[in-house]
Amino acid sequence: MLKPHAVVITNLFRDQLDRYAEVSAAAAYLREGIAAVPEAVLCLNADDSLLFGLADGLKNRKVYYGFSEGASRKSEPKIGEEGTRCPRCGAGLKFSCSSYGHLGHWSCPECGLSRPSADISVESFHEGEDGSDCVFDIFGKRRLARVSAPADYNVYNAAAALSGAIAAGYGEDAALGALSSFWQGFGRMERFGLGGGAVMILIKNPACFDRAAEYILKRQGDFDLFICLNDFDADGCDVSWIWDAEFERLCEAGERLKSVTASGSRSRELVTRLEYAGIPREKIAVESSARRLVKAISRLQRPTYILPTYTAMLELRRILAEKTRRSGFWEG
Numbered sequence: 312m313l314k315p316h317a318v319v320i321t322n323l324f325r326d327q328l329d330r331y332a333e334v335s336a337a338a339a340y341l342r343e344g345i346a347a348v349p350e351a352v353l354c355l356n357a358d359d360s361l362l363f364g365l366a367d368g369l370k371n372r373k374v375y376y377g378f379s380e381g382a383s384r385k386s387e388p389k390i391g392e393e394g395t396r397c398p399r400c401g402a403g404l405k406f407s408c409s410s411y412g413h414l415g416h417w418s419c420p421e422c423g424l425s426r427p428s429a430d431i432s433v434e435s436f437h438e439g440e441d442g443s444d445c446v447f448d449i450f451g452k453r454r455l456a457r458v459s460a461p462a463d464y465n466v467y468n469a470a471a472a473l474s475g476a477i478a479a480g481y482g483e484d485a486a487l488g489a490l491s492s493f494w495q496g497f498g499r500m501e502r503f504g505l506g507g508g509a510v511m512i513l514i515k516n517p518a519c520f521d522r523a524a525e526y527i528l529k530r531q532g533d534f535d536l537f538i539c540l541n542d543f544d545a546d547g548c549d550v551s552w553i554w555d556a557e558f559e560r561l562c563e564a565g566e567r568l569k570s571v572t573a574s575g576s577r578s579r580e581l582v583t584r585l586e587y588a589g590i591p592r593e594k595i596a597v598e599s600s601a602r603r604l605v606k607a608i609s610r611l612q613r614p615t616y617i618l619p620t621y622t623a624m625l626e627l628r629r630i631l632a633e634k635t636r637r638s639g640f641w642e643g
């Protein structure tokens with residue numbers, strides 16, 4: 312049996328319900344596993360009330376990480392979002408700020424339960440195209456670090472990794488240094504020198520899509536989008552999650568969004584979703600061949616963003632790697 316020094320949990324969001332079941336079921340499985348290793352340090356996202364509920368009453372030593380108010384927005388999560396009810400009494404939570412989804416500074420107006428204070432806190436961060444410059448508070452000490460992976464969710468991931476490394480006995484300097492030197496690959500914000508520059512961002516659930524859209528919308532200039540929706544076993548056969556993802560946000564790009572190409576085994580549903588989201592029909596194209604899709608990307612002089620589900624990512628990545636002579640992801 313595994314005997315981990317530390318167990319790190321990032322967050323709980325809906326993900327391919329036909330494979331992983333409801334969030335509450337996933338939380339129950341995680342709790343059962345953690346209860347079997349009471350000596351492991353549990354590293355939890357303080358901003359996720361679902362994780363507080365998952366670990367409530369477990370004997371493990373806990374280390375919390377999260378975003379400070381300064382790194383968050385003065386907004387409340389959407390009503391009805393999972394994680395917006397008190398993990399102890401079930402009353403509706405209040406939020407003084409939030410980062411995205413149901414993550415934020417939560418408190419219960421009924422029983423007084425509130426977000427635990429974070430041992431490792433993101434005080435602020437400046438997000439760039441290739442990464443973020445972050446100010447962390449690590450057990451009361453202010454430390455600066457570069458996180459060499461773009462987008463806000465990777466700042467959370469960095470805080471989670473820091474907490475895990477420190478809980479497992481690594482020094483702060485080694486852990487902070489590693490954040491700036493790792494390589495982003497395998498379809499997760501992976502860059503390919505093709506056409507005007509292509510970035511591949513794996514999508515597989517609503518939260519994933521929404522974070523990818525947020526990152527793309529923050530970039531400057533015109534761009535084209537390629538979205539590939541498959542429904543094979545490793546993607547999840549149920550593609551209804553696209554109706555929970557905020558495709559409407561793509562309209563915020565206005566004229567900067569030049570075209571959206573739908574591909575994959577469920578491209579037809581994707582086109583319907585894009586139309587409902589308000590993307591003008593003349594901007595939407597369909598391409599069933601992955602090879603032709605890559606060819607189209609190579610002809611464009613603008614930045615492109617490729618959003619594939621898992622099996623579509625494998626196929627597209629193989630063709631893109633051939634074209635750009637990239638080695639296999641496992642070869643570094």
Ligand SMILES: [Zn+2]
Pocket residue numbers: 397398399400401402419420421422423424
């Ligand atoms: Zn409560």
